[in-house]
Amino acid sequence: xxxxxxxxxxxxxxxxxxxxxxxxxxxxxxxxxxxxxxxxxxxxxxxxxxxxxxxxxxxxxxxxxxxxxxxxxxxxxxxxxxxxxxxxxxxxxxxxxxxxxxxxxxxxxxxxxxxxxxxxxxxxxxxxxxxxxxxxxxxxxxxxxxxxxxxxxxxxxxxxxxxxxxxxxxxxxxxxxxxxxxxxxxxxxxxxxxxxxxxxxxxxxxxxxxxxxxxxxxxxxxxxxxxxxxxxxxxxxxxxxxxxxxxxxxxxxxxxxxxxxxxxxxxxxxxxxxxxxxxxxxxxxxxxxxxxxxxxxxxxxxxxxxxxxxxxxxxxxxxxxxxxxxxxxxxxxxxxxxxxxxxxxxxxxxxxxxxxxxxxxxxxxxxxxxxxxxxxxxxxxxxxxxxxxxxxxxxxxxxxxxxxxxxxxxxxxxxxxxxxxxxxxxxxxxxxxxxxxxxxxxxxxxxxxxxxxxxxxxxxxxxxxxxxxxxxxxxxxxxxxxxxxxxxxxxxxxxxxxxxxxxxxxxxxxxxxxxxxxxxxxxxxxxxxxxxxxx
Numbered sequence: 001x002x003x004x005x006x007x008x009x010x011x012x013x014x015x016x017x018x019x020x021x022x023x024x025x026x027x028x029x030x031x032x033x034x035x036x037x038x039x040x041x042x043x044x045x046x047x048x049x050x051x052x053x054x055x056x057x058x059x060x061x062x063x064x065x066x067x068x069x070x071x072x073x074x075x076x077x078x079x080x081x082x083x084x085x086x087x088x089x090x091x092x093x094x095x096x097x098x099x100x101x102x103x104x105x106x107x108x109x110x111x112x113x114x115x116x117x118x119x120x121x122x123x124x125x126x127x128x129x130x131x132x133x134x135x136x137x138x139x140x141x142x143x144x145x146x147x148x149x150x151x152x153x154x155x156x157x158x159x160x161x162x163x164x165x166x167x168x169x170x171x172x173x174x175x176x177x178x179x180x181x182x183x184x185x186x187x188x189x190x191x192x193x194x195x196x197x198x199x200x201x202x203x204x205x206x207x208x209x210x211x212x213x214x215x216x217x218x219x220x221x222x223x224x225x226x227x228x229x230x231x232x233x234x235x236x237x238x239x240x241x242x243x244x245x246x247x248x249x250x251x252x253x254x255x256x257x258x259x260x261x262x263x264x265x266x267x268x269x270x271x272x273x274x275x276x277x278x279x280x281x282x283x284x285x286x287x288x289x290x291x292x293x294x295x296x297x298x299x300x301x302x303x304x305x306x307x308x309x310x311x312x313x314x315x316x317x318x319x320x321x322x323x324x325x326x327x328x329x330x331x332x333x334x335x336x337x338x339x340x341x342x343x344x345x346x347x348x349x350x351x352x353x354x355x356x357x358x359x360x361x362x363x364x365x366x367x368x369x370x371x372x373x374x375x376x377x378x379x380x381x382x383x384x385x386x387x388x389x390x391x392x393x394x395x396x397x398x399x400x401x402x403x404x405x406x407x408x409x410x411x412x413x414x415x416x417x418x419x420x421x422x423x424x425x426x427x428x429x430x431x432x433x434x435x436x437x438x439x440x441x442x443x444x445x446x447x448x449x450x451x452x453x454x455x456x457x458x459x460x461x462x463x464x465x466x467x468x469x470x471x472x473x474x475x476x477x478x479x480x481x482x483x484x485x486x487x488x489x490x491x492x493x494x495x496x497x498x499x500x501x502x503x504x505x506x507x508x509x510x511x512x513x514x515x516x517x518x519x520x521x522x523x524x525x526x527x528x529x530x531x532x533x534x535x
Contacts, residue, residue, distance in 0.1 A: 021199065025140050026150050028196050029133040030157040032092065035099065035185055035192075036126045037161025038168060039068070043119075046169050049178035056112035063116050066231055071123025072130070073415035074224035078216040080131035080408025081268050085211045088132045088139070089202040093193060095128030100189035107179035107186075118182075134407035138395050139203040148334035151392050155384060156330030160323065167316055212268040218257045219268070223412065225250025230416070230423050269405045273398055278342070279406075281505040282394035283413045285346055288499035289386045290417030291424065292353065292492045303485055306455045307478055308367050321373055325380030333388035342393045343506040349386030350500035353379055354493040361486045365478055386499070393506055428491050430454075433484035440476045442469040455481045 043050075043065065050056070056064060083091040102121035109115035137154060141147035172180040229247030261267040274280040304315040329349075336345050356378035362371055391410060398406030434452040437443075443451070447465065451458035451473060458477035462470040 022140050022146070022150075024199055025201065026137065026153060028192065028199055029137055030154060031188065031192055032096070032129050032196075033133050033154060034157050034161045034164075035188055036129050037158050038165045039099075039103075039122060039126070039182075039185065043068075043169070043181060046173060046178045046181050049173055050115070053178060054109070054112055054115065056115075060112040060116065064112060064119060067116055067119040068123045068126070069415065069418075070224065070227055070231065071120045072126040073227045073412060074220050075124060075127035076131055076408040076412045076415070077219045077223070077269065077405070079128045080135065080411075081216060081405045082211065083128075083132050083135060084204060084405055087202050087204050088135045089196070089200045091128050092132035092136065092200065093196055095125045095132065096189050096193045096196060099125035099129065100186050100193070103182045103185035103189070107182040109179070130411050131407040134391075134395065134410065136200060136203065138398075138407070140201060144396055145334070145338065147396070148337050148392050151395070152330045152333035152388060154330075155333070155388050155391065156327040160327060170316070210266070212260075212264060212266075215257060215260050215264070215268040218253050218260065222250045222253030222257055226254060227415065230420055269409065270399070273406065273409075276397050277505045278393050278507055279397040281502055282390040282397070283409060284502050285350075285386060285390040285499055285506075286394070286410060286413045287417035287420070288495055288502070289350075289353075289383055289390065290414050291421035292357070292496050292499075293383050293418075293421065302455065303363070303481070306459070307365060307481060318369075318372060319376065322376040322380035325377040326384035329381045329384035330388055333385065333392075336385065337389060337392060341507065341509040342389050343503060343508050346386050346389040346393075346503040346506055347500045349382045349384075349389060350496050350503060351382075353382030353386065354496035354500070356382055357489050357493040357496065361489045363485065364482055386503075389503075389506070425488050425492065429484045429488045431484075432487040433480045436480035436483065437473075437477060440469075440473050443473050447473075451477060 050064065051061060079091055079095075098121060102118050102125055106115055106118035106122065109118055133154070137150055138147065141150045168184070169181045172184065225246040225248075227250075229243050229245075229250060232243040232246070258271065261269055261271050274283075300319065301315055304310045304318055310318065333345075340348070356375050359371070359378065360375040362368070363375075394410050395406060430453075433455070437452040437458065438445075438448045440448065443461075443465065447461045451461040455477055459474060462474040462477070464470070465473060
């Protein structure tokens, strides 16, 4: 009798320890995510300093900025599914190590070529880290109620990282050289590597069948081509061979990848997940939400700086309420999901965001801080509500053994949505902006053609023309930009309402394990080892 009681007490203590350790694991995963999110945006403010120091060419500068997201997006499925096969914790720790080494290489890069290679290695490390954090989170929090809270904290940290990147970069550049924006990663990685090794639990998929190496490389090459083509479209490169060829090759490889996965007994990614309405709808909602967010943030930053004349720091501070509202939505997301269910939560998020976008159409040539504050707060809260509900539904719908692949699909849709958003909304913006420039009297046709490319180029042309003609061009370009902004906002609102209609396919209620149901909680390495020893 006493032996049975002692065993029961021991089991309860180990379960309590595992429960406490779940939240420690979440902290470690959030630190990982924070580093990757910060690194995705921190370089933006350092570009002028990099240009002045190592003097890259125009093409080299483009690759310095774009290599990281391009490589990262291409390899998410490869490393997400590899983690399911060899161990998610192992892939995450290797990602930590590579991220630290690549950060040191980038910080002390003597020329543009080395910096491009370092940024590519950072992309590889990021692709190892991002899906691993979500898949481990899925494993560590098997109870959906707790997992929803964990995803809320995880998404709030992602929002913080995206906002902190430019602010941290600006602070470091004021006190140190441009390499410090990369060097700051190294101490955190040196801490995360041993702490992660001690605390993170190892988890794998079911291990059935061989890992599809050919399929993984096919997916990576196809995504590289697709993302590269979309990025070139977003950069205004037009439909030239350098844009069309990567898009066609990428689309062909991805089509072949899908056909290959359908034929295989043990596919790299189980495409049957897309037959589940909740999973496929969640992925579509992530794409649409990111499509609206990234394009709008880019255009809003141009509006704040070029129309209102704010500094980069003032621009960052104006956009900060959006991030704070997104953090709040992430932290309250679990409670909203339990109360309203995935369908109503995501539909509400899309509708709230669309309303915020329509509200922002009242922005004009004059500064209206109150209007922007209200619009950005609603925009941030609505978008994060949408993304939270979509990510949680996607992860919960995926089988646990496919957690890495599901997380990789979610992160890939996030990256593709961002790229498509810049391309699509940038095209809408240019189509609405350019026609009005040619109608300015006294401006030569070649100058008007240059000014029609962007508001920044229009200002340069106006400065060269000078006098009344230059001032007329400057004023007309500002008016055309504001008109283009309004058209782009209305198109975004339409896309967001389309997302709300799509979200009606999500489940009405949040299905959870019944109270008292047996839920296996993976313990960290030391807890598991002590369990085996005591046994």
